[in-house]
Amino acid sequence: MFQKTRSFRAFLIFFSIIIGILVFFPLLWMINTAFKPATETFRLSLFITNPTLENFKSVLMSPEILRSMGNSLFVSFFSCFSATLVAMFAGFSFSKFRYAGRKVFMSAVMMAQAFPQAILLLTLYTMMQAMKMDGSYIALILSYIAFILPVGTWTLKAYFDQLPDALIESAKIDGAGWPRIIFQIIFPLAVPGAISTAIYGFVWSWNDLLYSLTLITEPARRTLAPALVMKYMGEFNNNWSEMMAASILVSIPVTLIFIMLQRYFIAGLTSGAVKG
């Protein structure tokens, strides 16, 4: 794409260094600090003289963090699974069907992310209070689904757009009913898009702070981000190494899932965006 001129090489090298440091150094620093014993965090050395696991142990032994991780796993799996399913139905509907109001529905779903989430929260919170449902995960999970849908539906619609209509036609001629067409023929072909949506959904739910902080008030039912904030917010001056260890631990599940399924994610993002 680019000719390897001298100036281009200089450009490459210069920005590789700068952006490379920006992108990777903080990660290394976070890992580095997490393995330092608490006494040494104040010595700014790149090489760890006494690597230790004591920070990780402290975090893992704190019941609030462990419990919140379990809560987050439950909420995130539920949300990403449901959101993917709903998005698949909606994406398929938008792609291969025509009916009155289709375009309006499409705009509605896409625009969901443009509504300030904090303002929706005001009503959702008062609604939950009034229905005596505050503290239940239902509002949280439904909210996550609502916010995952725009990107998920868009991605999956793009996948379904690429499927030839002939596939459905021939299945119909063979006498297949809609359930069979959908589940046995169409959906298996959209697996990459589904995985991409599920990853997005999982990351969204796992990382969310605003909604989980507000809607879930009982400490035992808290999810991860609020639990982290509650535990460490006041301790900025004291326990950096434990904070870094905690930050790493909470990032591990999403990172693992992401590394394993990264291909699908980027493919999903770009297939929806780059349309021929």
Add this chain to the structure above:
Amino acid sequence: MTSEKSRRKVALSDAAVGFILVAPAIAIFCGIILYPFVNSVLMSFTNRSLLNPDFKLVGLQNYQKVFGDPTFLRTLSNTGVFVLFATLLPFVLGMIWAIILNQKFRGAGFLRGVTLIDWIIPGASISFLWSFIFDANHGIVNELLRSCGLISQNVNFLGQSGTAMMVVIIARTWQMLPWYMAFLTGGLQGIEYDQLEAARIDGANNFQVFLKIILPGMKSIIIIVLVLGIIGNLQHFDIPKVLTAGGPAGSTTVFSISVYRQAFESYKVGIAATIGTIWAALLAAFSFFYTRRAGRD
């Protein structure tokens, strides 16, 4: 005759099936987005408080209060500064990084993956990390600046108005650079080689190729990614909340923080809804662009 009858046993028309398939999504939209939005906007015309179940209509009183409040102007300008820089910086850096990692070399894919880790880490963790890096006493930035002789005393980055916003912007840029890179990589890879070849034959250099072929070729992705980025930044909550809690002295209070604080710390849901409605009007302008773009597909 009989075969046609049995095929017509399935009573649902195609359109009806389409409807049923989209129903869950629409139901969720109405329940979580539409109804709460309308209700919250209506709330802005009341004096509702979380401490008291009773409330009454107060017309435009809340709006008068909010517009008359000097902190509102500051929130507006904070949000503007944040959105501007926290969108442009990661966009430009993400574009350059996408170009760099698009050079075919071994490990490019791996580096792309590691870059994305910056994006998937929870915002709370990112805030902890950057508050540590810029910490007044033990942060590495201070240490580096001191050892280079650029400053003689540690700078309290998070404790001063101007620099606090700078750290928030840097943290958000770090978080979003991978996201922009991912989208822009897709755009880069979609450029057709015929056009590149033609330009080369005409003697274009790298810069000209970038300006005249590559950027225009990526136009729709660039617009989408910028609009989504702006919308995301207009709503962003995590980093200003955890890194600086909207301070010091309200210098990093953006709209989301302001609404949250009014509703859940001052319990004045009516005022919060007012700020939120004004904020939503701004967002509406950008979302309009987005649906126009997305609707073209």
